[in-house]
Amino acid sequence: MENVTVLGAGSWGTALALVLAGNNHDTLVWTHRGEQADEINIHHTNQKYLPNIQLPEKLVATSNLEEAIHHSDIMVVAVPTKAIREVCGSMEQFLKDKKLFVHVSKGIEPDSLMRISEILSESLSPDIVEEIVVLSGPSHAEEVVLHHPTTITAACSNLDAAEKVQDLFMNNYFRVYTNDDVVGVELGGALKNVIALAAGISDGLDYGDNAKAALITRGLAEITRLGVKMGGNPFTFAGLTGMGDLIATCTSVHSRNWKAGNMLGKGLKLDEVLSQIGMVVEGVRTTKAAHQLSERYDVPMPITTALFEILFNEKEPKVAVDELMIRMKKREIDLY
Numbered sequence: 001m002e003n004v005t006v007l008g009a010g011s012w013g014t015a016l017a018l019v020l021a022g023n024n025h026d027t028l029v030w031t032h033r034g035e036q037a038d039e040i041n042i043h044h045t046n047q048k049y050l051p052n053i054q055l056p057e058k059l060v061a062t063s064n065l066e067e068a069i070h071h072s073d074i075m076v077v078a079v080p081t082k083a084i085r086e087v088c089g090s091m092e093q094f095l096k097d098k099k100l101f102v103h104v105s106k107g108i109e110p111d112s113l114m115r116i117s118e119i120l121s122e123s124l125s126p127d128i129v130e131e132i133v134v135l136s137g138p139s140h141a142e143e144v145v146l147h148h149p150t151t152i153t154a155a156c157s158n159l160d161a162a163e164k165v166q167d168l169f170m171n172n173y174f175r176v177y178t179n180d181d182v183v184g185v186e187l188g189g190a191l192k193n194v195i196a197l198a199a200g201i202s203d204g205l206d207y208g209d210n211a212k213a214a215l216i217t218r219g220l221a222e223i224t225r226l227g228v229k230m231g232g233n234p235f236t237f238a239g240l241t242g243m244g245d246l247i248a249t250c251t252s253v254h255s256r257n258w259k260a261g262n263m264l265g266k267g268l269k270l271d272e273v274l275s276q277i278g279m280v281v282e283g284v285r286t287t288k289a290a291h292q293l294s295e296r297y298d299v300p301m302p303i304t305t306a307l308f309e310i311l312f313n314e315k316e317p318k319v320a321v322d323e324l325m326i327r328m329k330k331r332e333i334d335l336y
């Protein structure tokens with residue numbers, strides 16, 4: 001059994017800490033809020049993120065980052081994309097020996113257009129990084145904490161490191177595969193959030209099943225088009241971290257991205273939507289990044305472009321859908 005530290009006590013960090021503690025790893029959760037550490041240690045709950053879930057007493061939290069880092073040589077980084085650089089910056093002073101970093105965030109940074117593993121590599125000295133492994137796939141925290149069957153992928157170019165993460169998390173309800181295609185896995189996990197926002201908008205407009213199936217399928221086509229041009233393996237996009245996560249996120253009431261899209265489709269403004277949800281909606285920033293990537297790589301991404309116009313240029317969702325439908329005719333299957 002291992003000592004493991006989980007950085008971030010939102011819904012996913014807490015759910016993953018439960019998997020690890022359930023696998024008998026000595027698991028310490030770090031939160032940047034002292035009152036949340038107290039809530040977890042004293043009341044064994046995390047009401048904001050996982051209401052009505054009783055946490056086991058053996059799951060311990062701290063708001064002391066130095067303690068969290070010294071606890072373990074395995075750091076599971078579970079904060080939103082926009083917090084990664086800040087958390088890395090805070091960790092740097094306490095990191096002395098090499099550690100295995102596992103990240104679980106699903107975003108792309110606008111402007112730098114970096115994936116999470118690239119941000120981690122840039123922010124952390126190579127002297128303290130053993131490997132960076134990404135854990136991604138169709139996995140809503142709300143279902144994982146109920147031990148509903150879940151499959152996920154640990155990806156690293158070094159498959160030994162991916163297998164170490166596989167062994168750490170795997171149990172009878174949490175099945176972990178490995179993949180060496182980090183680019184494909186990270187892009188699939190981040191870009192599905194863009195399409196989930198679009199699927200939510202379609203549902204908010206009451207456009208029904210045909211429209212949603214179209215968004216999922218054509219969304220996968222544009223994710224794959226970009227992902228392959230960026231070096232991802234086409235088969236990865238048909239796998240758990242591509243099609244799998246796209247289906248889970250576009251069709252689930254648990255998805256914050258789908259929910260945000262649904263509210264936008266019903267006419268709410270983006271600011272109101274984000275404040276009502278109160279948890280990270282990664283797809284918003286990633287839509288900006290994906291739009292920039294489509295221009296940089298000269299890859300047409302019509303759904304992403306339409307969503308960019310809705311989110312950032314106040315285009316009416318209904319108008320954006322009308323424009324998508326009357327684009328120039330084309331073949332369904334395009335070669336990468």
Ligand SMILES: NC(=O)C1=CN([C@@H]2O[C@H](COP(=O)(O)OP(=O)(O)OC[C@H]3O[C@@H](n4cnc5c(N)ncnc54)[C@H](OP(=O)(O)O)[C@@H]3O)[C@@H](O)[C@H]2O)C=CC1
Pocket residue numbers: 008009010011012013031032033049078079080081083086087104105106107139140141142278279280282
């Ligand atoms: N929820 C899920 O089912 C899944 C989520 N993911 C991914 O995991 C990542 C985290 O998501 P999730 O846990 O759901 O997000 P939540 O919104 O549920 O929680 C985010 C957590 O990060 C903390 N946080 C935010 N900013 C900082 C910061 N600057 N420093 C330290 N901590 C910070 C928040 O603290 P505070 O409470 O103070 O705001 C909160 O504890 C995302 O990239 C998401 O896409 C991946 C798979 C499944």
Ligand SMILES: O=C(CO)COP(=O)(O)O
Pocket residue numbers: 106137138139140193196245248249254255256257258280281282
């Ligand atoms: O990535 C997720 C499930 O696999 C979570 O999606 P949301 O962030 O939309 O809730």
